[in-house]
Amino acid sequence: MKFSLNLIRQYVDLDGISLDVFCEKCSLAGFEIEGVYPMAQATNLVIGKVLSCKAHPNSDHLHVCEVDVKDTILQIVCGAPNVRVGIKVIVALVGAELKAKNITIQSGKIRDVVSNGMLCSLVELGVDENLLSEEQKQGIEILNEDAVVGNHNVLAYLGLDDVMIDMSVTPNRNDVLAIYSLCKELGAIFDRKVKIPEIFDNYDGDNDFICDSITDKCRYFSIRSIRGVDVHPSPLWMQDILKKHEIKPINNVIDIGNYVTLMTGQPLHMYDADQLETKKYLIKDQVEEKVLALDDKEYQIQKNDIVVTNGNKVVCIAGVIGDNSTKITEHTKNIALEAALFDGYQIATSCKRYGILTVAASNFSKKVVDEYSISLASAMAANLLKEYAGAKSISKLNCFDHRLAKVQEIEITIDEINHYLATHFTEKEITSVWQRLNFEYAYHDSSYVVKIPTYRNDISLKADLIEEVVRLLGFENVPFSYPLFDTQEKGLTDIQQKRNLIKNYLLDLGLNETLSYTLISKSTALYYDVFDHDDFIVLNHPLTVEKEYLRKNLMPSLLQTIAYNQARKIEQVAIFEMSNVYSQQNEGEKLAIAISNGLNTTQHFNDRKVDFYMIKGIVEGLLALFGIDATRYAFENFDKYYPKQILMHPGKSAVLKINGQIFGFLGEVHPQTLQRENLAPTLYFELDLKKFMELKTNKIKYQPISKFPPVNRDIALLVKADLPVIQLIKTIKKAGGSLLQKVEVFDVYQGEHVQSEYKSVALTMTFVDSTKTLLDADIQQIFNKIYEACQKECQAEIRK
Amino acid sequence: MLEKLQELKKEVVQKIQTITQAKALQEYKIEILSKKGAFSYFMEELKKVPNEEKPSLGQKINEVKVQLTSLFEEKENELKQKELKEKLEKERIDVTLPGYQYQTGSKHPMNIVIDEIIQIFLPLGYKVEEGPEVEQDFYNFECLNIPKNHPARDMQDTFYITDNVLLRTHTSPVQARTMEKNKEKTPIKILCPGKVYRRDDDDATHSHQFMQLEALVIDKDITMANLKATLDLVAKKLFGEKRQIRLRASYFPFTEPSVEVDVSCTCNRKGCPVCKDTGWIEILGAGMVHPNVLKMGGYDPSQYKGFAIGFGIDRITMLKYGIDDIRHLYNNDLRVITQFKKER
Structure with missing residues (x-):
């Protein structure tokens, strides 16, 4: 609320309280002062009378006036259309500062005629134009005949020595929006007398209504x-x-x-x-x-x-x-x-x-x-x-x-107050609070019965009275003391720790954490809605169509974050976010990763490949970090599960399955989506984090390492080009048995010397036995078994 | 013959000095030391001398051969070193070019602040509780002493989904849920961080989505002094040991008394734009848990008291790092985010 300080002063004695102290104390008592606006701001003014007014020799609109200011007669050039002989005017003397217009009056010549001062309009004094008539805005202020020439206290004479105070009122104290109540409140805050005129009902006739x-x-x-x-x-x-x-x-x-x-x-x-x-x-x-x-x-x-x-x-x-x-x-x-x-x-x-x-x-x-x-x-x-x-x-x-008779009485003891606040307020201090607030009270044996005035409808409990006490006596009287409670550290929950684990892994890889808006537009929401049949949660009165739907996945947010950055010439964007997602059916949590134009690559050294296998590697690292070994997860073609979609590249994306269930998807973003969002080629991964957190992680079972040396054997196999290499690896592992420690692909080749529709896959197999050094003959035997299995199950042939 | 031997030695010693290429040295070595080389002449000659002279002469020849062999080896080594040196010199690189990048990423600045606050409270035995962002009117308002038609509902203009479901306007519903969940009505010490939403147009100081973190304590002998000490601890840990706090009366429907908490400005009350010349900066709201809230949560207000602190994470982040526009916290501009790499 905005109120006039002069109006308040008529009812509450604020003498000797500076504006700064006024504002500070109001703020401490719960009424924050948000602004202080003087009605007018000008110094060095005096009331003058225009003795003569002649046309300026070098101007068609200026006048040269002689103005009586009691001590002297000043020559002042004036441009106002309404200046004339005999009127009383506001004169800004030389040296006067008119803050509103940022003018300091100097003596000088205006078009060769000496001018020692300025005749003012109220606008020049800084008065809000909304309070002025058109006439007042156009010309200088013409004062009433009763104005006393030579009076320097011009703002007071005009009633402009006032300050408007902008005070914020909390909704429990709307009573102070009435000026009389405000005065009572200020009286309480400053412990000053308040004089609200008493009102008498002076009726003198009957009422036929x-x-x-x-x-x-x-x-x-x-x-x-x-x-x-x-x-x-x-x-x-x-x-x-x-x-x-x-x-x-x-x-x-x-x-x-x-x-x-x-x-x-x-x-x-x-x-x-x-x-x-x-x-x-x-x-x-x-x-x-x-x-x-x-x-x-x-x-x-x-x-x-x-x-x-x-x-x-x-x-x-x-x-x-x-x-x-x-x-x-x-x-x-x-x-x-x-x-x-x-x-x-x-x-x-x-x-x-x-x-x-x-x-x-x-x-x-x-x-x-x-x-x-x-x-x-x-x-x-x-x-x-x-x-x-x-x-x-x-x-x-x-x-x-039909008002309910309601005079509230609250009983409260001195101990109750001091116990709540941990203070040592005395009876005298507490009594003074009721008096300052004009609360009637009865006191007996350290206990008060306080009557609450009807305009204070915010007070109904002991706690409310305690607030009044501490508010008026000052929060600085409350001591500092730590609570005496059990401080045994409970730590973070399992899920909270896992979130930190993921976050640190991704930060260490060089991905930046983002935090984006939950609300998105309908069109965006629908565009990215291919992963489930859940219904969107929609606001019933959105502020804008841009923020109407609650996102079901993080893909639009991350892609749009990349677009935002790339529009600002930040080309390489590698980000992740963990946020809640919403549908009518469930509130979930997702992890999303997006990488555009590389991760930790520089333009000078740019040979790090940014392709499907980069994001896959990050995902595999994450799975390993959570103790989920390769026997539990699989990557399968994305388009097998989501055939009609344009979010992910159909041939360069996959779903992540853990324990046979889909947990997320990853790969290269579809060119059409890149175009929609105006993005450079981008890799994306999204994980159902809520489900992921519930997964059991494998326990560590220590495997003793063999004392005998491992032996490597390479094999190059020709297989059909569309055979997933994972099948070959699985076949080899199965056939290799316990002596086969590791199989690693080291080359996949298609082209010259390999029949079209075929590819050559070269693998290194590592064999080790914990009981003896393996001999060539032993290895040859397993090797043959492996090859047979590959022939049979993968139609593979050794590449000659 | 001995003269000839000496002559050869002299010649070889001189010649080796002039050789600068390993290949030339190798060829010369063969010319001198191989079976068909210069020494073969002396070996032939040795056959011709009488038997009794053979040992001494043979020894002399061999001595020279050994000397020359080691001379060749020395020279070979010298040339190898020289060649390696030249090779390495050719491999010289510009060490001022940037390295391959292994830069770590940056945490989002608001999560940095949230984690910092959590780290202040965890050792004191607080737990971190989470709750839904799509919330029921009941938990968001009713349980927090904000019944329908309460004027405070205007303070928090709300995004409604249905008449009774909304986007939570503060993290306080987690308080209500935690109290309700705690069937034994034992003491509570929790932190509730998270996203909250209000119907505000986004500008430099407003955001329709923002972050809060709420601390709640409920126990038998909690006083306002406990709240004040906790606030002081947090202010000092977050902003520096020299900071002080000041409490101002305020109003939140779920606390009574309610306070706004100011922290002293680094300008030391001399006045500056950050504190608008007041010497104090508003950082958060707090208060003693309102008896009605305790009651709604099943706690007897005559037995239990509590305090709650509501951190506006956006505001604290902006103050702490001097960020001037709240939208920088949501645009995810990497020029902003990557400045926080060192904070984990």
């Missing part, structure tokens, strides 16, 4: 009849206050209503009594009709919206805006003044649909209203109408009242 409600969303409704008003502009002081608080002055009657709302928080509504059909008000919430409101807009009332009716007509959308036919006009003579209490939640809900949020609606929905002071607000408005609108008579208040 009656009211009733048939909805429980109106717990109080009061009406007062005020007769014989004169509608004209409100007093300047009131207009000034309203303008500073961003309320547009209209006329005395309406301004008085707005002023009372500003000060008390209580929304009021005034009807032109002569336009009402009957004397009976009835509040309803089951009406369906269109209402032309006083802002000339039509609003569709639906069931549940609260309305005030009179006769057969909706005369007010309750707590929001009045209807057009009963509004106050310049001809209004007699007024029906409403002060009521409507359900804030309903009003907020209705307003969202109407697309309007008036001050009244805002005050109801934020619970600014003190429900036990409603009649006082009505009386205050009535009194002001008498004083400033010439009201001839004020009737008694008639009301419908």
Whole structure:
């Protein structure tokens, strides 16, 4: 909220408190000051009178003026169109600083004529242009005749020596959005006296209006009849206050209503009594009709919206805006003044649909209203109408009242307070808090019974009172002491440790960790939706179409991250991310790796291959790190499982199967997808991390190493080109038995000297026996067995 | 003959000195020392001398042969060394060219900060708890003392999926779930890190997705002094031993009293743009667990108390490293991320 410091000062004594201290203490007490805005910023001003005003000899619009500033008469060149003899003006003397325009006034010549000062407009003093008329914005400020020439305190004279404070209010303390409540709060914070004028209900006649409600969303409704008003502009002081608080002055009657709302928080509504059909008000919430409101807009009332009716007509959308036919006009003579209490939640809900949020609606929905002071607000408005609108008579208040009698009392002991805070506050200190807050209390035997004023609807528990104590006495009084609890280290869970293991492995390889958005666009979500039949989770009211769907996999995020970087000339992008993914059916976690243009390659040394086998190698390393040995996993062609897709290259990608189940996929990204995302060739791997974490890892079983030397034998086999090498290896391993320690491929060749449709696969086999040195004859025997198996099972022939 | 022998020796010694190529030396060695070489003449001559002279003469010839052989070997070695030296010189490389790359990657800066905070708390016996990001209204709001139509719901404009399912607006629902899960109602000490979401347009200071880490303690004798000491510890570990903390009253529906926590600025209260000349920088929110939250979680507020600390990881990361735009934390620009290589 923004408020005028001068207005506050009228009710709470803040003398001797600097602006800095004011801001700091408010912030410490829970009201952060977000900005301080002086109404005007100018030094070295004086009120002057224009004695003469002649046209400038060298200009068609400038004037040369002689200005009396009491001590002397200054010659000042002025360019304002409204300068003339006899007016009283604001003079910025030589040396004056006009901060808003960043000007320091110097004596000098303007088109060869000496000028010693400047005649000012309010704009030049830094006054917000929204507060000024067109006339004021165009020319210099012409002061009233009563202005005293030579008065240096110009800003005070103009009421511009004020500061607007922008204070953030937490939603539990919306009570301070009313100026009177704010003053009480500031009085408590600074321990200063607060003088809120007492309001008396000075009615002098009977009230022929009656009211009733048939909805429980109106717990109080009061009406007062005020007769014989004169509608004209409100007093300047009131207009000034309203303008500073961003309320547009209209006329005395309406301004008085707005002023009372500003000060008390209580929304009021005034009807032109002569336009009402009957004397009976009835509040309803089951009406369906269109209402032309006083802002000339039509609003569709639906069931549940609260309305005030009179006769057969909706005369007010309750707590929001009045209807057009009963509004106050310049001809209004007699007024029906409403002060009521409507359900804030309903009003907020209705307003969202109407697309309007008036001050009244805002005050109801934020619970600014003190429900036990409603009649006082009505009386205050009535009194002001008498004083400033010439009201001839004020009737008694008639009301419908279904408020719950609620005066909260909370019992709390000094020990309870000190125990909670670990403080040593004394009775005297704690009592002072209740006094500062204007809380009535009874004290007996170290125990208080505290009565909570009705405007403090945030307080209902002991903890709330404890907060008041520590807030006003200061958090610096709370000591530091470590909790005395069991500090045995529990450590990270198995899954959390595994996540760190993966992260460190990938970081060590040179991959960078990313963190991307969960929400993606529908079109992106659907494009990447080939891996399952789960349903997307979709926001019901997205902010933008770009962020509407929850991602089911990380592929779009990582690819788009690569595109983002490559668009910025970071060509080599190697990244990974572990993030949750979502569908209607499950919340999972995935690991994704993407490598574009290489990993740790430089342009100078670029012989490291960036192909399928790079990403496969990384995956195999990860599997080994988790103790999942090759007997448990397999890589199979991706397109066998996902035949109609354009995400992965059909021939250069694979699914990863562990224990016969698909856990992820890897390979080169499909050229069409590369093109869609505007990417260089990219490798991608995605793993169902949640499932992966649940896998049992192989236990380490130590194998003693043989004392006898291993022997290597190479074999080159001709096989059909489409035979997966893994079949050959499996066959060899099976046939090789326990003496075959290792089989490794060292060359795969197709081309000259090899029949087309065939390839030559060269392998090295390592044999070892733990009981003896293997002889050639032993090895030849196994070798023959292996070859036979390869012939039989893989149609392989030894390459000659 | 002895003169001739001496002459040969002299000649060979001189000739060897002039040879600069290993091949020429090898040829010359053959010319002198091989069976058909220069020495064969002396061997033939030796056959002709009387038997009694043979041993002494033979020994002399052999002496010279041995001398020359070692001379050749010496020269061979010298030439080999020279050739190797030349070869190595030809192999000289530019040591200023960059090496093959074995650069490690960088952790994401926000995860660096999360891990750092976890490392502060783990030794104190805290556990890390996780919870769903797609959350029920009940856990996200109701359990945390934010019933429907509570004004605080406006503070956290929410992405709803259905009327009762939403993207969590804070990590606090993990509190509620942990309390509920703990059937024995024993003390709790947990950290809950994770992603949270609010209906905000993305700009330099706002992000619709951000990171929080919440610390929650529930035990029998917890006081506000315990919260304050814990906050002080964290501030000093995160920002430096010389930092101080300051508490300001604030409001969160799930804590009472609630505080905003400021850490003293490095400008030492002299004023600077980071602290906007106040000397203090807001780092997080905290408070004593609200009695209603304890009650909802099945804990008796007259027996148990608690405190909660909510770290805004984005804000702390930005402050700690001087990052000026929150979008840098989500763009995954490698020019940003790779600056954090040294932090693991």
